[in-house]
Amino acid sequence: MMSLVEEELGGPTVFRDLAKLDFDYVPEELPNREEAMRFLARTYRGLTQGGTREHALVWGPVGTGKTAVAKRFARDFATVLGKKGRRLESVHVNCRRRKSAALAMLGILNHFEPNYPERGFSVGEMMRDLRKHLERRDCHLLVILDEVDALLRADGSNLVYDLTRFNDETGQAWVGISLVLISQQNVLELLDDAALSTFKRSNTYQVQPYTADQLEPIVQQRVDLAFAPGVVDPDCVSLIADIAGENQESNRSGPGDARLAIELLTKAGQTADDEMRDSVMADDVRTAKAYTYSVVTTSKLQNLPKHPLLVLAALARRLERDQAAYATTGGVEEMYHLLCEEHDESPRGHTQFWKYLKQLQDAGFLYAKISGKGHAGTTQLLSLPDVPTKVLLDKVRDLLE
Numbered sequence: 001m002m003s004l005v006e007e008e009l010g011g012p013t014v015f016r017d018l019a020k021l022d023f024d025y026v027p028e029e030l031p032n033r034e035e036a037m038r039f040l041a042r043t044y045r046g047l048t049q050g051g052t053r054e055h056a057l058v059w060g061p062v063g064t065g066k067t068a069v070a071k072r073f074a075r076d077f078a079t080v081l082g083k084k085g086r087r088l089e090s091v092h093v094n095c096r097r098r099k100s101a102a103l104a105m106l107g108i109l110n111h112f113e114p115n116y117p118e119r120g121f122s123v124g125e126m127m128r129d130l131r132k133h134l135e136r137r138d139c140h141l142l143v144i145l146d147e148v149d150a151l152l153r154a155d156g157s158n159l160v161y162d163l164t165r166f167n168d169e170t171g172q173a174w175v176g177i178s179l180v181l182i183s184q185q186n187v188l189e190l191l192d193d194a195a196l197s198t199f200k201r202s203n204t205y206q207v208q209p210y211t212a213d214q215l216e217p218i219v220q221q222r223v224d225l226a227f228a229p230g231v232v233d234p235d236c237v238s239l240i241a242d243i244a245g246e247n248q249e250s251n252r253s254g255p256g257d258a259r260l261a262i263e264l265l266t267k268a269g270q271t272a273d274d275e276m277r278d279s280v281m282a283d284d285v286r287t288a289k290a291y292t293y294s295v296v297t298t299s300k301l302q303n304l305p306k307h308p309l310l311v312l313a314a315l316a317r318r319l320e321r322d323q324a325a326y327a328t329t330g331g332v333e334e335m336y337h338l339l340c341e342e343h344d345e346s347p348r349g350h351t352q353f354w355k356y357l358k359q360l361q362d363a364g365f366l367y368a369k370i371s372g373k374g375h376a377g378t379t380q381l382l383s384l385p386d387v388p389t390k391v392l393l394d395k396v397r398d399l400l401e
Ligand SMILES: Nc1ncnc2c1ncn2[C@@H]1O[C@H](COP(=O)(O)OP(=O)(O)OP(=O)(O)O)[C@@H](O)[C@H]1O
Pocket: 022, 023, 024, 025, 026, 027, 029, 030, 031, 032, 033, 060, 061, 062, 063, 064, 065, 066, 067, 068, 069, 183, 184, 218, 221, 258, 259, 262
């Protein structure tokens, strides 16, 4: 007999390779971060021309690819330099976990010496040991100080200063250190004058939040890498991008965060697996979203009058019936008439229906966009990004009774 565990594990899965959804995984290509990659390439170009060190700061909001860009750049740059017979190594230090100069230095040394003693050496002594390692390997080290604001706040800018000056004492030109500082804020203000003086202000790059359009290829890439072919409904990709993307036009806009987008995709896949389905549908994305955050709470629904509630239910019913991410206003109005009949209500006129839609949109219960390709003319498309249709319909049914 199969154990429960075996039964659960033996079910079908929509995933091909879950590791590709891991936050530490860095894809070969980073769509819509070409400009940031080129900025880094230009900044560190001096190293290929006899320069001894370059430093840069990359800053911007959560989930905008800062860490991914720095890691991708470090790998690609090492490959290019390797072809020219130069050795570049890189080490990524998470300063939120290593908030002091000593802890950060230990992280750097562990790259060369995994068993380097955790105690007993001063930062100066660790610098000396690091130099020995670099000289022995004849290599240049790119140190990525990620979330560096945490270190600067807790322990000042001495470490940044020491690392930017590391090369002053080196004989060989190639052996030395270059820095990439990463932060959600522009940390140049947190550097003291000495540290700032070694830092060219022009070597600063600000990343912007992703728009929904920019997130689409990022989500699509993970669909292709992590899921079995053809299992993810194409609507899911644009729905996820809409939820996570920054969007000035619609009142429904996310933070522009690729991490949120990947998390939604992962959870949507897991929902399909849990329900033993072999495809991922738009509703799985809504379920995924409901895990993290939902604007459609019962208490907010209670404040809605009967007819707006019926309009909202009509949208949910329509989306459920069509298993779609979006519905046309015409389709929703048709469903609204049907629901009114079911509830012995006389439907309000067309103009009033549009006013309800607008109200619901302003309150964040639905969001609307103008259709692009694939639809005749311009049609308004409606969606419910924040709640599974099933959950919404249950709540509305309770309220209408
Ligand atoms: N352009 C992109 N293409 C593919 N994946 C991306 C892209 N941008 C970000 N990602 C992925 O999104 C997730 C978040 O990105 P990343 O960790 O680089 O954000 P961050 O800017 O460092 O955020 P934080 O400030 O929270 O550290 C990672 O899994 C990363 O691989």
